[in-house]
Amino acid sequence: MTLASTHSTSRITAIGRLTALRVPPVVALSFAIVALAIAWSLAPSLFTSYDPVNGVPAQKLLGPSAAHWFGTDHLGRDLYTRVVYGTASSVASALIAVVIGVFAGGLIGLLAGFFGGWVDTLFARLVDVLLAIPKFLLAVIVVTAIGFDTTNAAIATGVSAVALFARVMRSEVIKTRQATFVESSFLLGGSRWHILWRHVLPNASRSVLPLAVLQFGDSILVIASLAFLGYGDPPPASDWGLLISIGKDYLKWPWLVYAPAFVTIATVLSVNRISRWLRKTD
Structure with missing residues (x-):
């Protein structure tokens, strides 16, 4: 093979790799x-110079404009600012x-x-109990038991997702445990814990990343729903769900609901689209 043909082959290979890694426009968005x-x-x-807590009463319930992108609420506070400052609570609690x-x-x-064995049986029964309770209902039960605020709502949402991750991880571990390289490690005298942390965990956890991304978007939605029902931080907090809950009392000014709802939906749909793309590229 000549040097020119080798160079040409390398270029084709590099182009193929870049094409394979190209991010679709929807995923990029x-x-x-x-x-x-x-x-x-x-x-x-x-991203904003307005105060998220203190408003100007004379500017209450103004429609969206260049000065107030999402309009203002019933206390004259800039709604865009409220949404921006509420992002920290929504994202952190979902995380x-x-x-x-x-x-x-x-x-x-x-x-x-x-x-396996009795360990598998014990944990399987625990997972079955968690799966028997609807996820949102389980989150409501947990947050009612530990107290009403956004952090507790995040803990409740995390507890409701434990069964899902346990089931996926168990399936991947069983599949990985039967692989040839794992059996070879056993035959070569490797300890159970060494094989578990060195071989099984890294390979079995590949499917967890797309699921974690998907769960991140789902957690934003669940926590917003809990805040909408009053299980999150009280006003003047600006969690997305709380903003929607406050806005529903002012239906003559629909931007109070549409703006935070649109941001919530756009974020959740974007996270879900990224998760699907990660599963396809895995």
């Missing part, structure tokens, strides 16, 4: 929306819920799938 939400949560003051679900559910599924 989804990443942009999620990145904007994260930026809002990290540095809200960079807490995902972390709880991943670690608790992942640990249960890992141990149940790897050790």
